[in-house]
Amino acid sequence: xxxxxxxxxxxxxxxxxxxxxxxxxxxxxxxLILIITVGTSASGWLFDSIFSYFDSYEKGSWLRxxxxxxxxxxxxxxxxxxxxxxxxxxxxxxIDDIINAVQEKHYPWICLRPAPKMMTxxxxxxxxxxxxxxxxxxxxxxxxxxxxxxxxxxxxxxFVNGFLFGREYKITLMQRLPEEMxxxxxxxxxxxxxGAALLMIPVINFVAPLMICNSLFHAIMxxxxxx
Numbered sequence: 265x266x267x268x269x270x271x272x273x274x275x276x277x278x279x280x281x282x283x284x285x286x287x288x289x290x291x292x293x294x295x296l297i298l299i300i301t302v303g304t305s306a307s308g309w310l311f312d313s314i315f316s317y318f319d320s321y322e323k324g325s326w327l328r329x330x331x332x333x334x335x336x337x338x339x340x341x342x343x344x345x346x347x348x349x350x351x352x353x354x355x356x357x358x359i360d361d362i363i364n365a366v367q368e369k370h371y372p373w374i375c376l377r378p379a380p381k382m383m384t385x386x387x388x389x390x391x392x393x394x395x396x397x398x399x400x401x402x403x404x405x406x407x408x409x410x411x412x413x414x415x416x417x418x419x420x421x422x423f424v425n426g427f428l429f430g431r432e433y434k435i436t437l438m439q440r441l442p443e444e445m446x447x448x449x450x451x452x453x454x455x456x457x458x459g460a461a462l463l464m465i466p467v468i469n470f471v472a473p474l475m476i477c478n479s480l481f482h483a484i485m486x487x488x489x490x491x
Contacts, residue, residue, distance in 0.1 A: 265455060265479070268486070271370070272478035276471060280365040284358030289470050292351040348463030349396040352429070352473035353389035356436065357382070362474050363440050366481050374485075376440045384439070392432045399424060426457025433477045437484065445488045452480050 275281065355362075360379040367376055380388075403424055409417075430452030438446055459476035463469045 265458065265483070268455075268479040268482035269458065269475060271482050272475040275366065275369065275478060276475075278365055278369070281362050281474060284355060284361050285471060285474060287358060288351055288355035288473075291354045292347060295350055295354075296347060348460070348469055348472065349393055349425075351463075351469065352432075352476075353393045355473045356389040356392065357385050359385070359436055359474075359477060360440065362477060363437070363481065366478050370482070371485055374442070377442070380439045388432070388436060388439075392428070395432075396425065396428055399428060422457050422460045423453070425460040425463075426455075427453045428456065429459050429473075429476055430454070430456030430480070433480050436477065437480060441481075441484060445484055447487070450487075452483065455479055455483065 363376065367374060400421075403420070406420060433456070434446075434450075434452050456476060459472050459479075462472035462475065465472075
């Protein structure tokens with residue numbers, strides 16, 4: 265796995281993959297800003313409606329300022345943890361350019377299947393976001409308990425998201441690589457878990473999704489060497 269991730273890291277200098285990364289990063293940041301702005305406004309309106317009859321909650325009061333600060337901080341933390349998933353989803357719309365770049369540099373002898381239609385890419389990306397949100401929401405009580413028993417909480421979070429990333433990027437690559445290259449029982453949870461850890465590191469999280477995808481590509485090709 266380390267060798268495959270190393271190959272993915274070495275290709276970060278390829279200009280062909282930076283256009284997808286920059287577009288995905290731009291859309292992800294705009295989404296994060298939108299979530300914080302809309303969420304803060306909606307939550308502020310809700311708090312105003314509920315606590316409007318308290319004198320201590322008047323405009324400019326310490327209670328109102330504290331409530332708005334807590335809401336904004338909560339949304340920012342929530343956005344940070346889901347930024348990787350959202351970024352991976354947007355990157356999924358351009359992932360075919362990245363797959364083409366890996367194939368041309370490392371495996372020119374294989375014939376990729378035609379890239380799926382845009383709607384198919386959108387469905388795959390939306391599925392990743394919705395599945396991640398639902399699964400993490402269901403497991404969130406265990407996260408909460410785990411955070412009081414270090415490092416159980418972070419390990420559980422990485423494993424759950426690693427399973428999702430490994431599964432979804434395997435499906436993505438199945439759209440392009442020859443069908444006979446895949447083993448239905450082959451799991452890439454370990455690859456996804458390592459990638460999920462990279463997603464928690466600022467700046468590196470911008471390229472972590474493509475590194476997961478590229479490393480899986482190399483792992484599959486190691487199982488299917490050149491004839």
